[in-house]
Amino acid sequence: MSTFLNKKLRLLSFVLVFFSTALFAVANTHETKEEAFDPGTVILEHIADNHDWHLWDLTDDNGHKVPVSFPLPIILVQTQPFNVDVFLSSEFHHGHSPVKKGDITYIMQGQTIYIANKEGKLDVNAAGDVINEKPIDISITKNVSSMFLVALLMLWVFLSVAKTYKKRPDQAPKGMQSFFEPIILFIKEDIAIPNIGHTYAKYLPYLLTVFFFIWFNNMLGLIPIFPGSANVTGNIAVTFVLAIFTFLIVNFSANKNYWKHIFAMPGLPKVLLIIMIPIEIIGVFTKPFALMIRLFANISAGHIVVLSLVSLIFIFKTAWLAFGSIPLVLFIDVLELFVAILQAYIFTMLSALFIGLAVQEHH
Amino acid sequence: MDLVTPNIGLVFWTTLTFIILLVILGKFAFPVITNAIAKRNQHIADSIKKADEITAQLEQIKEERKAIISAAKEEQNDILKEVNALKEKLLQEAKDKAKAEAVKIMDEAKIAIQQEKEKALKGIKNQVALISVDIAGKVLKKSMEDDKAQQEYVNKLLDEVNVLNN
Numbered sequence: 001m002s003t004f005l006n007k008k009l010r011l012l013s014f015v016l017v018f019f020s021t022a023l024f025a026v027a028n029t030h031e032t033k034e035e036a037f038d039p040g041t042v043i044l045e046h047i048a049d050n051h052d053w054h055l056w057d058l059t060d061d062n063g064h065k066v067p068v069s070f071p072l073p074i075i076l077v078q079t080q081p082f083n084v085d086v087f088l089s090s091e092f093h094h095g096h097s098p099v100k101k102g103d104i105t106y107i108m109q110g111q112t113i114y115i116a117n118k119e120g121k122l123d124v125n126a127a128g129d130v131i132n133e134k135p136i137d138i139s140i141t142k143n144v145s146s147m148f149l150v151a152l153l154m155l156w157v158f159l160s161v162a163k164t165y166k167k168r169p170d171q172a173p174k175g176m177q178s179f180f181e182p183i184i185l186f187i188k189e190d191i192a193i194p195n196i197g198h199t200y201a202k203y204l205p206y207l208l209t210v211f212f213f214i215w216f217n218n219m220l221g222l223i224p225i226f227p228g229s230a231n232v233t234g235n236i237a238v239t240f241v242l243a244i245f246t247f248l249i250v251n252f253s254a255n256k257n258y259w260k261h262i263f264a265m266p267g268l269p270k271v272l273l274i275i276m277i278p279i280e281i282i283g284v285f286t287k288p289f290a291l292m293i294r295l296f297a298n299i300s301a302g303h304i305v306v307l308s309l310v311s312l313i314f315i316f317k318t319a320w321l322a323f324g325s326i327p328l329v330l331f332i333d334v335l336e337l338f339v340a341i342l343q344a345y346i347f348t349m350l351s352a353l354f355i356g357l358a359v360q361e362h363h
Numbered sequence: 364m365d366l367v368t369p370n371i372g373l374v375f376w377t378t379l380t381f382i383i384l385l386v387i388l389g390k391f392a393f394p395v396i397t398n399a400i401a402k403r404n405q406h407i408a409d410s411i412k413k414a415d416e417i418t419a420q421l422e423q424i425k426e427e428r429k430a431i432i433s434a435a436k437e438e439q440n441d442i443l444k445e446v447n448a449l450k451e452k453l454l455q456e457a458k459d460k461a462k463a464e465a466v467k468i469m470d471e472a473k474i475a476i477q478q479e480k481e482k483a484l485k486g487i488k489n490q491v492a493l494i495s496v497d498i499a500g501k502v503l504k505k506s507m508e509d510d511k512a513q514q515e516y517v518n519k520l521l522d523e524v525n526v527l528n529n
Contacts, residue, residue: 136372144372154384162399188397236366237369
């Protein structure tokens with residue numbers, strides 16, 4: 001059953017990778033006629049968050065490129081005076097037109113939304129930066145909607161797995177249950193228990209949630225077509241929040257030993273404490289900081305490598321290069337399948353390790 | 364650097380999504396799963412232990428059965444032996460009794476035969492005596508027909524008496 005499923009999944013991922021890169025190629029060959037291809041901009045656009053869910057571009061009768069995309073909800077909040085505006089991103093027409101809500105006019109430049117000045121224009125300073133006021137932008141962006149999808153997927157997967165356990169008590173796992181059981185047990189028995197010790201049970205739900213959240217997001221990000229392709233775990237905001245969770249859990253569950261280790265390291269001359277205390281305090285923050293950067297950089301790098309290899313076709317303006325770059329893309333995609341679970345494992349393992357260091361009784 | 368600046372909206376939604384996931388999965392999914400696995404492991408361990416116990420019990424029962432069977436066999440043997448002994452004894456007794464009876468009958472028969480014999484002998488004796496007396500008489504009568512013979516005989520008888528008296 002599971003080998004059959006594996007085969008199916010393998011085939012599916014192969015087809016997706018192949019098909020989507022081909023699609024990408026077709027959509028962009030038209031574009032190269034009108035403007036020079038800038039791989040840096042394209043790649044950064046792809047890995048950054050977006051207010052639309054871009055599907056493909058069409059070229060209209062006038063030779064203009066028309067992007068086809070799903071509009072996503074824009075939510076803009078202002079505190080003084082308190083004001084919330086909700087509308088669809090299609091109203092911006094991909095940043096080409098301002099949106100007027102009440103007496104406020106919003107202008108989107110790049111992916112940043114500004115409040116227009118009295119003339120309905122943006123103010124630019126001498127350095128060329130926009131200096132207009134920005135509303136608090138809590139739009140359901142591409143990353144947010146992709147993350148919602150992952151959340152729904154996780155709820156469905158794990159609630160139904162849990163239901164199966166209730167329905168078939170004391171029986172051998174079956175189907176989805178048998179796929180996730182070894183992973184859950186691995187996190188429990190090879191990550192949580194060895195690193196945290198006997199108080200592991202309190203932290204296990206967090207470790208499992210963070211592991212599967214990262215893994216599912218990584219995997220969905222590898223699917224190059226809708227509803228995948230969002231670079232959620234390669235976005236610093238997401239990894240920042242996850243790292244903050246680990247930081248808060250570590251420091252709120254830390255015991256006396258942990259703080260003593262920071263502020264009065266045992267067995268150290270008092271004079272050295274002047275140096276050690278700042279180092280230890282920095283250490284408290286560098287641990288989650290490293291978690292944040294590691295996940296962000298690894299996943300972004302994967303996306304960048306794949307996009308760069310695809311971009312080669314457009315840089316050299318020949319479809320023949322696809323024979324070279326597509327196998328490479330396939331290779332990197334397969335590697336990324338491994339990186340997806342590896343990074344989830346590393347984040348979870350290090351979180352468990354930091355929690356373990358904070359709650360351990362003594363050396 | 365947009366790339367490395369956390370976007371407030373994404374931070375907000377990530378936090379919200381993650382907390383919701385953590386609460387729901389942490390309450391209704393993961394503990395259920397881990398508890399079910401722990402319970403199942405316990406169940407398997409218990410089942411194996413129980414199976415071992417049952418096997419041991421079965422072994423014991425086998426032993427007991429063996430012991431019971433051998434005891435029963437022994438008893439059977441004893442009973443058979445006793446029965447045989449009894450049979451032998453009864454047969455012996457019957458034989459002895461038959462023998463004794465036979466001996467008794469034989470003895471009685473012997474006695475009866477003896478008696479009959481004696482009786483017959485007596486009869487024969489009397490007969491013989493009578494016959495011999497008759498014969499003697501006749502012989503005597505004949506021999507005494509002349510005087511000489513009578514004289515001789517008397518003499519002889521007298522001789523005999525004399526011999527007897529001497």
